[in-house]
Amino acid sequence: xxxxxxxxxxxxxxxxxxxxxxxxxxxxxxxxxxxxxxxxxxxxxxxxxxxxxxxxxxxxxxxxxxxxxxxxxxxxxxxxxxxxxxxxxxxxxxxxxxxxxxxxxxxxxxxxxxxxxxxxxxxxxxxxxxxxxxxxxxxxxxxxxxxxxxxxxxxxxxxxxxxxxxxxxxxxxxxxxxxxxxxxxxxxxxxxxxxxxxxxxxxxxxxxxxxxxxxxxxxxxxxxxxxxxxxxxxxxxxxxxxxxxxxxxxxxxxxxxxxxxxxxxxxxxxxxxxxxxxxxxxxxxxxxxxxxxxxxxxxxxxxxxxxxxxxxxxxxxxxxxxxxxxxxxxxxxxxxxxxxxxxxxxxxxxxxxxxxxxxxxxxxxxxxxxxxxxxxxxxxxxxxxxxxxxxxxxxxxxxxxxxxxxxxxxxxxxxxxxxxxxxxxxxxxxxxxxxxxxxxxxxxxxxxxxxxxxxxxxxxxxxxxxxxxxxxxxxxxxxxxxxxxxxxxxxxxxxxxxxxxxxxxxxxxxxxx
Amino acid sequence: xxxxxxxxxxxxxxxxxxxxxxxxxxxxxxxxxxxxxxxxxxxxxxxxxxxxxxxxxxxxxxxxxxxxxxxxxxxxxxxxxxxxxxxxxxxxxxxxxxxxxxxxxxxxxxxxxxxxxxxxxxxxxxxxxxxxxxxxxxxxxxxxxxxxxxxxxxxxxxxxxxxxxxxxxxxxxxxxxxxxxxxxxxxxxxxxxxxxxxxxx
Numbered sequence: 001x002x003x004x005x006x007x008x009x010x011x012x013x014x015x016x017x018x019x020x021x022x023x024x025x026x027x028x029x030x031x032x033x034x035x036x037x038x039x040x041x042x043x044x045x046x047x048x049x050x051x052x053x054x055x056x057x058x059x060x061x062x063x064x065x066x067x068x069x070x071x072x073x074x075x076x077x078x079x080x081x082x083x084x085x086x087x088x089x090x091x092x093x094x095x096x097x098x099x100x101x102x103x104x105x106x107x108x109x110x111x112x113x114x115x116x117x118x119x120x121x122x123x124x125x126x127x128x129x130x131x132x133x134x135x136x137x138x139x140x141x142x143x144x145x146x147x148x149x150x151x152x153x154x155x156x157x158x159x160x161x162x163x164x165x166x167x168x169x170x171x172x173x174x175x176x177x178x179x180x181x182x183x184x185x186x187x188x189x190x191x192x193x194x195x196x197x198x199x200x201x202x203x204x205x206x207x208x209x210x211x212x213x214x215x216x217x218x219x220x221x222x223x224x225x226x227x228x229x230x231x232x233x234x235x236x237x238x239x240x241x242x243x244x245x246x247x248x249x250x251x252x253x254x255x256x257x258x259x260x261x262x263x264x265x266x267x268x269x270x271x272x273x274x275x276x277x278x279x280x281x282x283x284x285x286x287x288x289x290x291x292x293x294x295x296x297x298x299x300x301x302x303x304x305x306x307x308x309x310x311x312x313x314x315x316x317x318x319x320x321x322x323x324x325x326x327x328x329x330x331x332x333x334x335x336x337x338x339x340x341x342x343x344x345x346x347x348x349x350x351x352x353x354x355x356x357x358x359x360x361x362x363x364x365x366x367x368x369x370x371x372x373x374x375x376x377x378x379x380x381x382x383x384x385x386x387x388x389x390x391x392x393x394x395x396x397x398x399x400x401x402x403x404x405x406x407x408x409x410x411x412x413x414x415x416x417x418x419x420x421x422x423x424x425x426x427x428x429x430x431x432x433x434x435x436x437x438x439x440x441x442x443x444x445x446x447x448x449x450x451x452x453x454x455x456x457x458x459x460x461x462x463x464x465x466x467x468x469x470x471x472x473x474x475x476x477x478x479x480x481x482x483x484x485x486x487x488x489x490x491x492x493x494x495x496x497x498x499x500x501x502x503x504x505x506x507x508x509x510x511x512x513x
Numbered sequence: 514x515x516x517x518x519x520x521x522x523x524x525x526x527x528x529x530x531x532x533x534x535x536x537x538x539x540x541x542x543x544x545x546x547x548x549x550x551x552x553x554x555x556x557x558x559x560x561x562x563x564x565x566x567x568x569x570x571x572x573x574x575x576x577x578x579x580x581x582x583x584x585x586x587x588x589x590x591x592x593x594x595x596x597x598x599x600x601x602x603x604x605x606x607x608x609x610x611x612x613x614x615x616x617x618x619x620x621x622x623x624x625x626x627x628x629x630x631x632x633x634x635x636x637x638x639x640x641x642x643x644x645x646x647x648x649x650x651x652x653x654x655x656x657x658x659x660x661x662x663x664x665x666x667x668x669x670x671x672x673x674x675x676x677x678x679x680x681x682x683x684x685x686x687x688x689x690x691x692x693x694x695x696x697x698x699x700x701x702x703x704x705x706x707x708x709x710x711x712x713x714x
Contacts, residue, residue, distance in 0.1 A: 024577040026666075027614050046624045048689045052617060070612035071686045120621065128622040 063106030532644030607678020656714030
């Protein structure tokens with residue numbers, strides 16, 4: 001018995017009331033527990049639209065505590081028009097099943113909830129309010145939106161992928177068309193040096209079907225008749241080459257270029273381009289043969305003219321007056337130039353025919369240069385050009401070269417310096433030595449060579465625009481020949497030039513110990 | 514308002530007031546303390562009750578059971594002394610009471626309209642208290658006010674504040690609007706009864 005309970009006599013009725021009260025308290029606890037347990041937000045709303053009861057889930061969903069929300073109008077948590085319609089329908093129909101509403105939360109945000117309601121009636125079956133349960137759709141809505149977004153993104157990706165695939169397909173078709181129809185032969189080796197692709201032109205060069213050589217390694221390919229020559233030429237590592245000639249057969253000369261292909265530093269394979277130069281080579285050969293023939297044919301009459309003129313000039317044919325002598329001298333010089341030109345043409349023809357043989361001997365390069373200087377020194381003096389031959393002491397610089405041809409190179413350089421350096425200009429012939437090489441350098445302060453002309457200076461028959469104005473008689477063969485001579489000595493020839501300031505031509509050859 | 518120091522003598526005196534109240538009236542007050550002051554606060558209140566010779570425990574309060582009405586007043590004085598609560602706090606406690614009361618669930622059927630609730634107010638009072646008579650002397654829906662009279666009920670002034678809050682909140686719940694409340698007459702001011710004026714609109 002509680003100390004707060006009256007200490008009077010407990011009659012039977014009081015005992016029953018006490019029991020009922022205990023039962024009621026238990027029932028109350030049960031109702032409270034049930035209500036509090038429900039994970040579903042529930043509230044009870046009076047017909048007047050006042051919230052009279054909420055459970056903890058509802059407090060959590062709305063953000064309002066029980067204190068803050070009980071006794072408040074339902075408009076505080078729902079949009080008036082929306083909840084009014086639900087209330088009306090509930091009180092009329094007894095319930096509303098799944099309707100979407102906006103729940104206005106304490107923090108000012110709102111979320112979409114699905115509500116369902118059921119009226120509570122009194123003993124006369126009159127509604128005394130209604131329970132409202134709600135289900136927060138925010139996460140579902142968010143997921144739905146996210147799914148829509150992902151779906152849209154996926155569709156976009158799919159479209160992009162399809163577009164990319166289509167473009168790749170187009171590119172592939174284009175590339176294939178280019179490869180198939182390419183005028184040059186193309187070979188593509190993969191990163192393992194297996195032949196991955198061969199185009200019809202290349203098949204045609206070697207008279208072999210692509211299926212017989214593709215997907216094969218270098219070791220197998222080297223033994224394929226005809227094709228093996230190319231593989232041997234490229235070497236076991238498929239070295240990079242640029243426009244190197246390769247004679248496959250008597251009537252097939254290919255210009256071969258091979259490059260290793262990389263993308264973002266990743267090695268992908270090697271591409272070999274085969275350009276058929278057989279026809280050009282044949283035309284070139286015929287041309288050279290013609291030039292050689294013509295030059296030979298011209299040399300005999302030109303020599304006859306030379307000696308006839310010499311005899312006249314020397315007075316062997318009788319005395320000639322001064323005026324006649326001057327004319328004959330000019331004719332003689334022109335004939336000399338003609339002979340020089342013919343000789344140059346013959347040399348070029350020999351070079352191109354591969355008949356320009358080098359006969360190297362051990363010799364002093366200073367001596368070679370001195371000889372060239374001796375033949376031209378007077379001409380510098382006559383023109384008034386200050387020429388200096390700079391040597392450091394008398395110690396010879398021994399080289400292993402063809403004396404005659406190297407002198408021709410030095411002569412050519414000095415001759416050019418003389419031609420393109422104006423009166424009172426300066427020309428120097430000097431040497432630069434390293435432990436293994438010697439460089440002969442001819443420096444002038446003449447007209448120089450324009451940037452546009454510089455790349456073609458060593459080309460056959462090329463004459464720089466300024467040079468042609470200053471000296472119309474040049475053949476454009478001197479430097480071409482000089483380059484060929486130095487190349488055949490495995491040397492290096494080059495120049496530096498600035499228009500209006502002069503040029504420096506040099507060649508380098510190995511020293512002989 | 515000066516906090517009245519409670520003594521065992523005063524406690525005894527309050528406990529001797531005739532009449533009973535349902536446990537819910539105590540329970541909601543103590544729930545308020547639990548919310549505002551936490552478990553420690555509740556413990557302090559329980560200790561105070563032990564000190565006064567009436568060892569009431571929060572968990573032991575049965576909402577449906579009947580307790581001496583003086584215990585309500587004693588509990589309020591203990592709250593006032595332990596936490597320094599005055600008029601405003603007791604009005605707040607009163608306003609919170611309907612929200613936490615299990616009886617609200619029982620009385621839901623009277624909240625369908627103001628008229629219905631007013632008609633049932635005396636019955637609702639009796640469900641809480643065995644003493645005191647509550648009547649509605651005026652109800653003007655158009656002008657928005659109610660005048661309540663409470664007779665034969667004299668516990669403690671703190672209780673008047675508590676009822677002021679309680680009546681104002683209940684009125685808000687039945688009219689759906691915010692209500693201002695005033696105790697116009699009080700037995701502790703020499704009047705014969707308590708009179709509460711509740712106004713909305």
